[in-house]
Amino acid sequence: MLQALTAIFVCQLAGEAITVATALPLPGPVIGMALLFAALLIKGNVPQNLGAVGDGLLANLSLLFVPAGAGIMVHLARLEGDALPIGITLIVSTLLTIAVTALVMNRFGPGRKEQSDA
16 A cells, blocks of 8 residues: 555656656646556556555545635635636536546446457
8 A cells, every 4th residue: 555655646746846847837746647647558457556545545535625625715805806717717627527537437447348359
């Protein structure tokens, strides 16, 4: 379990390093997640311990939104002027996330049978 958590943090650290080194307008954790995804694609499967750690993080994901929610409440007055663009962005990004998730689950999800070359 410690190895899996370390792998996740190393990917996040690598993503942060890439963001700082290249000045990309992407958050380091997003790049780190892409690196982890690429590594898992190359490996061909998700190790059991990495899956268990990921499931544990997902089970407690709502706790990770508490600081962001508190930050929004503190800066609510600053956000009022940009409510329409922020609302549109949230709706569009949510719809895109649902679509991409559906495509990925359709391609890689459980119940998907491997096609044989025979």
